[in-house]
Amino acid sequence: MASWDPQQYERFAEERARPFRELVARIPTTSAVAVVDLGCGPGTMTATLAERWPDAAVLGLDSSPSMIAAANEHRTAQVTFQLADAAQWRPQRGSLDVIVANASLQWVDDHETLLPRWAAALDDGGTLAFQVPVPSFDPGLAGVAARERWAPLLAGAAGSTGPRAASPVLDGAEYVRLLSAAGLTVDAWQTTYFHVLPGDDPVFEWFKGTGLRPYLDALSGSDLEEFTADVRSELRQRYPREPFGTLLPFPRLFVVAHRA
Numbered sequence: 001m002a003s004w005d006p007q008q009y010e011r012f013a014e015e016r017a018r019p020f021r022e023l024v025a026r027i028p029t030t031s032a033v034a035v036v037d038l039g040c041g042p043g044t045m046t047a048t049l050a051e052r053w054p055d056a057a058v059l060g061l062d063s064s065p066s067m068i069a070a071a072n073e074h075r076t077a078q079v080t081f082q083l084a085d086a087a088q089w090r091p092q093r094g095s096l097d098v099i100v101a102n103a104s105l106q107w108v109d110d111h112e113t114l115l116p117r118w119a120a121a122l123d124d125g126g127t128l129a130f131q132v133p134v135p136s137f138d139p140g141l142a143g144v145a146a147r148e149r150w151a152p153l154l155a156g157a158a159g160s161t162g163p164r165a166a167s168p169v170l171d172g173a174e175y176v177r178l179l180s181a182a183g184l185t186v187d188a189w190q191t192t193y194f195h196v197l198p199g200d201d202p203v204f205e206w207f208k209g210t211g212l213r214p215y216l217d218a219l220s221g222s223d224l225e226e227f228t229a230d231v232r233s234e235l236r237q238r239y240p241r242e243p244f245g246t247l248l249p250f251p252r253l254f255v256v257a258h259r260a
């Protein structure tokens, strides 16, 4: 499995935290005893769920050992973490009040099967809330990976943790239909964040912590150096440095589905 680097991921912690907060702010569940953060990453944001629902046991799940190791720094009597693959996770029917998945489901296949299963795990009054990048958004990584020089080397890394031919993310309307059919009331919206990033090659650094990771993990030696140079150059052209910083428009899709 491709490795995640919690330190690289947290370089843009504030920009990454904002969608999480805006997602959680829309969750209507007022009291909760069981809250799960699916794909919790380094656990920084999971800890904030304990403030929102002080009476709940908050469990962060993630399939990356390095992320769970970092998350365990935030462990308390109320907030715990476990290594688990979201695709295999089978919560008991009616056992949960809140399921949050921020910026993680784009790494998990087969939403058509998983989301109804998770919806069934919600108790009355419970909410499933997730945020994913809009599936049509390609900052330029897929274009470079598809070049003749790279396609044969990167095709072997395809799969649920590798470069993806197609995103598993559905569009907003499909999520509304799927979760309404599962008996939930759905609030879905899209927002583009216009991040202004400081420093050199910040868009490369941003995606190095997320979307680029599977490509980089599939290469080594001079191939890795050359591919990295190609991606840097592509991203510099697409996202030039401006007097105020580097502008990264990032479209995100939010879904908050509530069992009345």
Ligand SMILES: C[S@@+](CC[C@H](N)C(=O)[O-])C[C@H]1O[C@@H](n2cnc3c(N)ncnc32)[C@H](O)[C@@H]1O
Pocket: 004, 016, 020, 038, 039, 040, 041, 042, 045, 061, 062, 063, 064, 067, 084, 085, 086, 087, 101, 102, 103, 104, 107, 108, 210
């Ligand atoms: C972009 S990070 C988001 C972290 C956190 N939710 C946040 O908002 O900062 C994506 C996380 O999803 C996790 N992930 C990817 N595939 C997963 C899976 N199948 N099951 C559980 N976690 C997964 C990764 O290990 C990573 O920590």
